[in-house]
Amino acid sequence: MTTQDHRDDYLDLDAIVGSLDDSADASTAGDADGTAPAARAALHHSSYATAPGYRLKVRQGPGTDTPVVRRLAEGARIQIRCQTRGQRVSGPYGTSNIWDNIAPGEYVSDAYVRTGSSGMVTQSCMN
Incomplete structure (x- = not known):
């Protein structure tokens, strides 16, 4: 994957979130962290690359x-x-205690996922 491909991924995501922000009304007021529920839904369906060179353990x-x-x-x-949040893990994308749920009962460390953020990019899991 080229640098341009990564830029295109971010541009597509920005376009989605931007269009959601433009159409937001009182029913989509931001959550506590300022993210509108519609934007969270769009992010929820985004696809993220795992670190190259790793067969990531789920x-x-x-x-x-x-x-x-x-x-x-x-x-x-x-x-x-x-x-x-869970155990702190160090990986190619830093050290993080964030774990990504990819299916029921399936988690991967966010330190091995290229989300473009050191924080959460979607909703918290309901435990």
Whole structure:
């Protein structure tokens, strides 16, 4: 994937969020962190690249002490359903205690996912 491809990913996301912001009304007032629910929904369906050169372990919970349920293919893209805080992990994209839920009972460390942010990019998981 080229640098231009990454720029295109961000431009597409900016266009989606921008169009949602333009159409926001009182029923889509921002959440506590200032993100409109419609924008969160758009982000929820975004696809993110995992770190190149890794077959990322998918775990049953937000920590390395939970069982591995499967491995992702190298270069896989994921959709993040929600995010939660768990064990702090260091990876190619920094050190983070954020874990991305990609399916029921399936979590990957955000330190191995290129979200373009050091914080959460979607809603918190309801535990």
